[in-house]
Amino acid sequence: MLTLGAFILAILVLVSLHEFGHFLVARLFKVKVTRFSIGFGTPFWKKKRGDTEWCLAPIPLGGYVKMVDTREGEVAEADLPYAFDKQHPAKRIAIVAAGPLTNLILAVLLYTVSFSAGITEIRPWVGTVTQGSIAAQAGFQAGDRIEAVNGAAVNDWTDAQSAILLNLDAGKVNVAVKTESGQSVVRVIDVADTQAAKEAAKTVFIGMLPFRMLNRVGVVEADSPAAKAGLQKGDALLAVDGKPTANWLAFTELIRRSAGQKLTLAYERGGKRYETTLRPDSITDNNKQIFGRIGMGAMNDEAWQAQVQHLYVPNAAQAFQLAVQKTGSYMRLTLEFFGKLITGNVSLSHISGPVTIADVAGKTAAIGWQSYVEFLALVSVSLGILNLLPIPVLDGGHLLYYAFEWIRGKPLSERLQQAGMRVGIALMLMLMCVAFFNDITRLLG
Template sequence: MSGFLYYLAAFALVLGVLVVVHEYGHYLAARWAGVKVLRFSVGFGRLLWARRFGRDGTEWAIAAFPLGGYVKMLDEREGDVPAADLHRSFNRQPVLKRMVIVAAGPLANFLLAIVLYWGLFWHGTEEFKPLLGAPVAASAAATAGLENGELVLKVAGEPVQTWQEMRWALLERAVDADEVALEVINPRREISIRRLDVSAVRRSGWEGDALDRLGLALHRPSLPPVLGTVKANSAAADAGLRLGDEVLSVDDYEIDSWADFVRIVRQSPGKRLALEVLRDGQPIAIALTPATIDEQGEEIGRVGVSVSDGDRARAALMITVSYGPVSALRKAVVETWDKSAFTLLMMGKMITGEVSWRNISGPVTIADYAGRSARLGLDYYIKFMALVSISLGVLNLLPIPILDGGHLLYYLVEIIKRGPVSERTMEIGQQIGLALLLILMAFAFYNDINRLISG
């Protein structure tokens, strides 16, 4: 499958699952409340497929425009309702039931995130340890005195086991703190406290990767350029490379580490390379032409070999984290809550101008992330799906007319004033909400296009 189709399929699966779960939340709540559901649609616009199922003859449909979906319920405001079905009309339900039906969609997205995280935490995930590489010169990490090979044990007193846990803890504290204490241990088993200035993240408007901006990099062990495996029918096998060969040079460029060799190969798709390798103590000349592979829309070279010390390096860099079923569920709930609160906080800071609007992502960027996470593995893809599900839930609960949160706001006003909001007020609200969404979509598409152009 080409890179474009792979990314498109990964994005379509995420979008399809999240839309179905969201709308199914509305559907189940409507059925619980006794409201008749006329149509369950994935997508908007012209119907591509439709079938009727169930005792109410609900129409299940797939429509042409895939970015969303809807559940159409019996409602007197949208057409004539037979007298026998008046009690099953949405508009005839008590306000609290209507609120439950509307809130059930976003809540279903939060529940999906909890279930996904729970499965991951219970099954166990292999992740990078918070092992630091050499800090970028003149960066906050360098100023803090962080060194290559130090392992982060705690962030502001909170224990961390993985690179992602460290990243998340730093992001949370960068919201309102200028400095964060990192407890680290170096290869000599000496424990130190490093004070990291994180204010640069806020000053940048939260643009780009926060850890890159702070000068934090993942540790990359220096491995000798010795072949551990040679894949059959690969470019390396065709060239005559063997297990145990040590690469001395490529096109007269001296190779000091495995990283040097990988970098040159990746930069040379389809290009003939002159290698000198050491085999059984004797230097041998070999001509190697890397195969051309599409990776995230970029052509790279690949030859089909791995490093001899790869297993040892992997064991030093990776950790498998797992929890019992109860602990995993508790952690999943906390993870979903924390990320929901952080998403809402960032949205608020975007309105006040503290966070750049360039952080808004549209479908192109989301599709890119979907494809990247899928290529990294199922664990990463599931985490990505959970994160997008949380974002969708938070977005839909915003008090913007046309979104679920806007309808909940109308019902809250109805409870307070003991009467429904007027049709005129709702019509004006719908227009305002649509305008806000169009503006948001315009920003998202602009940012997508800008990222494509600038790379």
């Protein structure tokens, strides 16, 4: 219910304000608006106010503003001066551009609200590297401090991760880091066109985390094999079947490989050494593979976290400035993504649809209002940029038509416009199919 509610609220906010941008500028230029609809399909709620019918429709994948237009049917002679297609191209450009620009402005405002309540910054420092991962193969080590990706400086963990993931399929990714000893080196990730790159695109994970785990028990689930073996929070792991445990990740990997097997675990508590036995539960994942699980989690390295995580509260002016920077950064990343998508330098696995958006909406809402507000801001940026792409059927395609009309002094031929619309519809249908396919594969693991 939380996921559904968070998703519906996101659609209502982002789509309604996008369409309201079109509506306001249309009314500013005295264009007659006959319908304002949130959602597609037959409206289940309608209310007439003035010349405009306000509607809610059942398919929550968009909305529209319907204006008087002679190309769409008969228009009363008294309404001709207020028809959209009878306006100067500059006015039509302003009306069409207002929707995407409203989304970008909304993103700035949402980020400003969130940042004003405080910012938890995660520095781009590597705390943990998983064995056999893309990051491990590239030579990343705990303690690395990421400074730049392909020559572009990064300021926080999110920027670093986004830049790396976006460039995985474009060729070698050169990541400039400063090691824990202070040496400047370049870690090279070269996994383009591999299964590992495709999996990373789906999971948004290349095998490294900003936080560091101690080789100590942080949490024990009730009635789990770990709890039945008597393990408690704070216990330090020493060895399994007589072999020392190098770190928590190595211990976890050993447990995963030992489903149903009896293990002897040595640990330290209160300065004394103890031994216990346990048998990991056998768990089957979505790919029908069996792995072991004992219901125990690691203790976080709080000293390291204090260095990596930084919390501060900016004033209103600083929050707005940071919001503009963050929106600009995501606009650049989004445009770069679409550019790489066109050239084939980024995997189609990165494309997400409404199912993934709903899932993330629910997860961010569960974390807290700030996470949810920043999620809305990010989706608003994506919606704004997507609609500005020069594809017929999107706002950007209409902007392209009206720009040509303004330059030529007359509109493009009806035949050419219709051909462009058919191509645009085909492209968007293909994009939607890929998005739904990715959603389903993620949902099913």
